[in-house]
Amino acid sequence: xxxxxxxxxxxxxxxxxxxxxxxxxxxxxxxxxxxxxxxxxxxxxxxxxxxxxxxxxxxxxxxxxxxxxxxxxxxxxxxxxxxxxxxxxxxxxxxxxxxxxxxxxxxxxxxxxxxxxxxxxxxxxxxxxxxxxxxxxxxxxxxxxxxxxxxxxxxxxxxxxxxxxxxxxxxxxxxxxxxxxxxxxxxxxxxxxxxxxxxxxxxxxxxxxxxxxxxxxxxxxxxxxx
Ligand code: SF4
Numbered sequence: 184x185x186x187x188x189x190x191x192x193x194x195x196x197x198x199x200x201x202x203x204x205x206x207x208x209x210x211x212x213x214x215x216x217x218x219x220x221x222x223x224x225x226x227x228x229x230x231x232x233x234x235x236x237x238x239x240x241x242x243x244x245x246x247x248x249x250x251x252x253x254x255x256x257x258x259x260x261x262x263x264x265x266x267x268x269x270x271x272x273x274x275x276x277x278x279x280x281x282x283x284x285x286x287x288x289x290x291x292x293x294x295x296x297x298x299x300x301x302x303x304x305x306x307x308x309x310x311x312x313x314x315x316x317x318x319x320x321x322x323x324x325x326x327x328x329x330x331x332x333x334x335x336x337x338x339x340x341x342x343x344x345x346x347x348x349x350x351x352x353x354x355x356x357x358x359x360x361x362x363x364x365x366x367x368x369x370x371x372x373x374x375x376x377x378x379x380x381x382x383x384x385x386x387x388x389x390x391x392x393x394x395x396x397x398x399x400x401x402x403x404x405x406x407x408x409x
Contacts, residue, residue: 194250210246216261263283290325
């Protein structure tokens with residue numbers, strides 16, 4: 184039976200990505216295969232130790248249904264380390280839209296579904312920056328499954344990370360039609376957001392969206408469950 188190791192479930196605005204500012208239900212699952220230098224969810228890295236509860240698929244489904252929102256954000260940790268497919272299919276058929284926030288180092292759902300994706304699912308996939316210390320862990324094969332509904336996200340600390348972003352954008356031709364949306368945000372407190380705007384302007388990256396993590400602006404940046 185599928186088990187889900189839960190860090191927290193709550194509702195709030197999406198703080199980043201293409202649904203920024205809209206209410207969603209968040210399901211934070213524990214366990215991550217990476218250890219990024221700037222990780223802000225270190226309380227959810229160890230699957231068993233950090234879980235506050237373990238739910239069956241039906242129990243998690245009921246928790247989700249208790250919230251009024253049709254937008255879901257599965258995050259972590261690394262949510263794709265959990266057996267999500269059946270749950271996503273059920274929810275997708277009921278009109279829920281699921282955002283899977285993945286770290287880019289593990290196979291996407293299509294690998295297990297012969298190239299298919301559960302209905303009403305999109306990915307927000309990190310491209311790990313050099314400063315994360317995890318850039319070598321990227322699974323570049325994932326890029327072939329991403330389309331215009333999906334987001335690739337760069338979290339940057341400085342110029343080297345920005346140059347790496349530009350290289351990836353050029354290599355995968357992400358600055359054009361029919362490709363995933365591209366978002367860049369600063370590691371909180373490590374670089375002025377203005378530097379990102381300057382970079383995007385200087386390199387004429389017309390389709391790169393600069394953003395800050397809205398929840399860290401609205402609330403104390405260390406606050407959980409918001
Ligand atoms: S992938 Fe995400 S959850 Fe995992 S260590 Fe990196 S920032 Fe933290």
